[in-house]
Amino acid sequence: xxxxxxGAPAEDQxxxxxxxxxxxADSEPAEHRAEEAGERQAHCGENDSQxxxxxxxxxxxxxxxxxxxxxxxGSLDQAIKDVEALVKREVDGSxxxxxxxxxxxxxxxEKERLVLITDNSLLVFKYDFIMLKCEQFxxxxxxxxxxxxxxxxxxxxxxxxxxxxxxxxxxxDRLREPSFISRWNPFATDFPFITFTHHPVRNVNDTFSALCxxxxxxxxxxxxxxxxxxxxxxxxxxxxxxxxxxxxxxDTYVGAMxxxxxxxxxxxxMARGNVGF
Numbered sequence: 233x234x235x236x237x238x239g240a241p242a243e244d245q246x247x248x249x250x251x252x253x254x255x256x257a258d259s260e261p262a263e264h265r266a267e268e269a270g271e272r273q274a275h276c277g278e279n280d281s282q283x284x285x286x287x288x289x290x291x292x293x294x295x296x297x298x299x300x301x302x303x304x305x306g307s308l309d310q311a312i313k314d315v316e317a318l319v320k321r322e323v324d325g326s327x328x329x330x331x332x333x334x335x336x337x338x339x340x341x342e343k344e345r346l347v348l349i350t351d352n353s354l355l356v357f358k359y360d361f362i363m364l365k366c367e368q369f370x371x372x373x374x375x376x377x378x379x380x381x382x383x384x385x386x387x388x389x390x391x392x393x394x395x396x397x398x399x400x401x402x403x404x405d406r407l408r409e410p411s412f413i414s415r416w417n418p419f420a421t422d423f424p425f426i427t428f429t430h431h432p433v434r435n436v437n438d439t440f441s442a443l444c445x446x447x448x449x450x451x452x453x454x455x456x457x458x459x460x461x462x463x464x465x466x467x468x469x470x471x472x473x474x475x476x477x478x479x480x481x482x483d484t485y486v487g488a489m490x491x492x493x494x495x496x497x498x499x500x501x502m503a504r505g506n507v508g509f
Contacts, residue, residue: 352460
């Protein structure tokens, strides 16, 4: 057995010696193939590192999203029960739909909101998902809503701010314009309109995608407002709701406060280390 194993290489060597030209031709492709294999391994290593980076970015984004208290088990269900208890049946009627939105004020500040569309009203709630209590709410009568503006956000020409995504602005008094003082007061609340945009958790799962769907919100709000105009028209006013597909203007130029607030999500109930806001 030992002699046979030793003899096989001898025959191979003889074959190589008898064909010297063929041996040199075979050795070159072998070296070339080795170089290609090395390049492929290096390329695969780069792809793996890229995939690893994408995975880390995705995990970091998921970690940031999970800091919203609205995602904690039971928080949203309790919030819906609490705000539904504040609905006055004799004034608002029955609840038609519930939405999770972000309000954008006239200084471009984002604020977490629960929004209810009822038979007669648009109810906007500021809800504390940390303490599980409603802090304040605003009631807008649907038969006074006259315009819905749906589109992207725009700022003045020389503004330093920008905002991605789409939003919806609800108007309910076309004859009244905000005063100069109100426009420059960051705490003013006497505007005849309110603006909403997507909540940051809209892509977590199908449930939150449905709750944060701007397009469906616009459709249901328009239908409810049209019905309210028909059932309870306002004397001396044109009844009906116009849906305008146009950009939503935010008259803010510098907005340092909104930039810092929105970057740190100060308008949302989130876990912030040992302190929650």
